[in-house]
Amino acid sequence: SQTIHQWPATLVQPVGSPLSLECTVEGTSNPNLYWYRQAAGRGLQLLFYSIGIDQISSEVPQNLSASRPQDRQFILSSKKLLLSDSGFYLCAWTRDVSGANVLTFGAGSRLTVL
């Protein structure tokens, strides 16, 4: 069966420090991968999605970047964190490009920027 892992689960970082959140999927190949951010009281905002290695699209301009160095690994990064980067970050995957596909989410990474 397929599983998705995210780490770290929680992170407290000072403003201006770098960030690296990692997501890996097991039990499948060539997944479509997604990074979402969830702010308190708001829905999910899609940040990045990837259909393959080094194929990444950004949905919103921001202080963050994403990379996919391996087929089942998706990394969310920042060189210098802002206070506004605080939030709950969720990685997700789908099997293929059909809009009917269900997103399978990781457990999330809670980032607090102080």
Added chain:
Amino acid sequence: AQSVTQLDSQVPVFEEAPVELRCNYSSSVSVYLFWYVQYPNQGLQLLLKYLSGSTLVKGINGFEAEFNKSQTSFHLRKPSVHISDTAEYFCAVTVISSGSARQLTFGSGTQLTVLP
């Protein structure tokens, strides 16, 4: 582009009472509809989905939803809730012609709190 409105941000309800969480969408074309549930400090998991066929969709944990095309709604219901149903519920929509889940639009969520 499609949009989703969850009309209630908070819904408190007593244990064993029925509940309805409302979801309305806006789209000029046919859509797929989803309900996801998020327990505290966890990711989202699928409750149910409507792709085609019967407009009454049954999901996990005793939840069901009815697709109403004329009212552009996809309300979630459960006849008798449990304490363990306390969670945040998200409605989501994507157009059928979309190329991937990147076109999925989420509502802002409804926090269901079941009271003893």
